[in-house]
Amino acid sequence: MRTHLAVPLLxxxxxxxxxxxxxxxxxxxxxxxxxxxxxxxxxxxxxxWYEGNPERMARAVHPELQKRIVITEAGVSRIExxxxxxxxxxxxxxxxxxxxxxxxxxxxxxxxxxxxxxxVKVVASDWVDYLHVxxxxxxxxxxxxxxxxTPKTPxxxx
Numbered sequence: 001m002r003t004h005l006a007v008p009l010l011x012x013x014x015x016x017x018x019x020x021x022x023x024x025x026x027x028x029x030x031x032x033x034x035x036x037x038x039x040x041x042x043x044x045x046x047x048x049w050y051e052g053n054p055e056r057m058a059r060a061v062h063p064e065l066q067k068r069i070v071i072t073e074a075g076v077s078r079i080e081x082x083x084x085x086x087x088x089x090x091x092x093x094x095x096x097x098x099x100x101x102x103x104x105x106x107x108x109x110x111x112x113x114x115x116x117x118x119x120v121k122v123v124a125s126d127w128v129d130y131l132h133v134x135x136x137x138x139x140x141x142x143x144x145x146x147x148x149x150t151p152k153t154p155x156x157x158x
Contacts, residue, residue, distance in 0.1 A: 034113065034135075034140070035110060035113070037139075037140045038110055038113065038118050038120060038133050038140050039108055039110065039120075040140075041060050041120075041133055041140045041141060041142060042060070042108045042120045042122055042131060042133070042142075043106070043108060044056040044057070044059050044060035045057060045060040045061065045122065045129075045131070045142055046106050046108070046122050046124055046129075047106060048060060048091060048096075049091055049095070049096035049124075050096040050097065050099055050104050050106070051096070051097070052091060052092070052094045052095070052096055052097040053091065054088050054089075054091045054092040057087060057088050057091045058084070058088050060141065060142055061084045061087065061088070061141060061142045062084065062134070062136060062141040062142060062143045063084050063085075064083075064084065064143065065083060065084040065087065065142060065143060065144070065145070066081060066082075066083065066143075066144055066145070067081070067082040067083070067087060067144075067145040067147065068080065068081055068082075068144075068145070068146050068147070069146070069147050069148065069149070070148075099125050099126075103125045104124075104125055105123050105124050105125050106122070106124070107121075107122065107123035108120065108121075108122055109121045109122075109123075116134055116135040117132070117133070117134055117135075118132075118133040118134075118140070119131070119132060119133075120133055126149060126150050127147050127148060127149050127150055128147065128148050128150065129145050129146075129147045130145065130146045130147070131144070131145055132144035132145075
């Protein structure tokens with residue numbers, strides 16, 4: 001009688017040893033509401049520019065925004081500044097709408113975030129923006145932009 005019990009028991013042990021481990025349940029990735037809000041702020045900024053939508057741009061930027069670019073001519077550098085009101089006025093005038101849809105780039109990358117501050121890179125059609133985004137009164141807004149034009153490649157000669 002013991003032999004009859006030993007054979008099924010050995011078979012059960014052998015099957016269990018070769019069985020695949022149970023796969024863990026897949027859980028939905030955790031959605032970070034701050035990351036989502038920061039990205040939306042950057043999208044309001046770049047998409048508002050291309051759409052010519054001053055409301056989206058105004059929503060994205062803090063009224064005290066400073067947007068800067070370093071211009072170097074003849075070996076001498078200077079910093080050009082633009083504030084929020086000038087940027088929104090440029091959007092209202094349709095500045096970004098002159099970029100054909102096929103050429104519009106809107107790549108948004110959150111580079112870093114700590115508490116109420118974030119750094120975001122936006123790659124656009126002819127320039128790259130580095131945004132400093134801050135949580136002000138519970139809302140993420142752009143407070144600084146340092147930008148650089150994309151170098152124009154010289155035409156190829158035959």
